[in-house]
Amino acid sequence: MTTPGDTQINPSPNGTAELWKKFRGSALKRGLFSAGFCIKAPYFRTVLPRIREAVPGRAVVRIGNWWGIRNHIGTYHVIAALNGAEAAMGILCEVSVPTTHRWIPRGMRADYPTKSTGGLTVTATADFPDFAQVTRETGGQLVTVDIQLLDDAGNEPVHAEIDVWVSAKKKCPATARCSRRR
Numbered sequence: 001m002t003t004p005g006d007t008q009i010n011p012s013p014n015g016t017a018e019l020w021k022k023f024r025g026s027a028l029k030r031g032l033f034s035a036g037f038c039i040k041a042p043y044f045r046t047v048l049p050r051i052r053e054a055v056p057g058r059a060v061v062r063i064g065n066w067w068g069i070r071n072h073i074g075t076y077h078v079i080a081a082l083n084g085a086e087a088a089m090g091i092l093c094e095v096s097v098p099t100t101h102r103w104i105p106r107g108m109r110a111d112y113p114t115k116s117t118g119g120l121t122v123t124a125t126a127d128f129p130d131f132a133q134v135t136r137e138t139g140g141q142l143v144t145v146d147i148q149l150l151d152d153a154g155n156e157p158v159h160a161e162i163d164v165w166v167s168a169k170k171k172c173p174a175t176a177r178c179s180r181r182r
């Protein structure tokens with residue numbers, strides 16, 4: 001197993017990781033990257049995630065405090081928070097899982113111990129396997145992504161875990177035309 005932030009976690013960097021390296025240097029570029037992320041996964045536009053960090057094993061996303069995320073009592077809606085959790089998990093997996101493998105969410109557990117009225121900083125971390133050991137023959141491996149959501153006051157109104165199934169992609173025969181898409 002590897003530790004969050006371990007640079008050896010991703011033996012063959014994928015397009016998302018390379019793109020993030022180009023766009024992480026300024027707030028404007030991070031904003032453009034975040035907008036592109038929402039175009040690729042349109043549902044995340046409901047919480048307007050802003051990606052702050054995306055390295056193998058760790059991702060940090062900011063979801064703001066605006067009227068569209070509030071519930072009827074004026075607090076941060078828990079489903080909006082969980083959309084932010086899924087966004088953080090998604091970017092984490094995108095930069096951590098090499099192009100030889102794929103990932104898909106399998107389930108989520110969440111606890112909401114307190115109310116929040118502020119914006120949230122969402123941090124997703126996971127210990128990914130040695131991808132060389134995850135082959136078509138061995139099947140896949142379940143990876144649990146830990147999601148910490150902290151509001152502007154430093155409270156943790158929501159904590160979540162998302163299970164992700166990681167498996168090897170089917171190899172493309174040399175004579176076939178295979179899609180290069182993820």
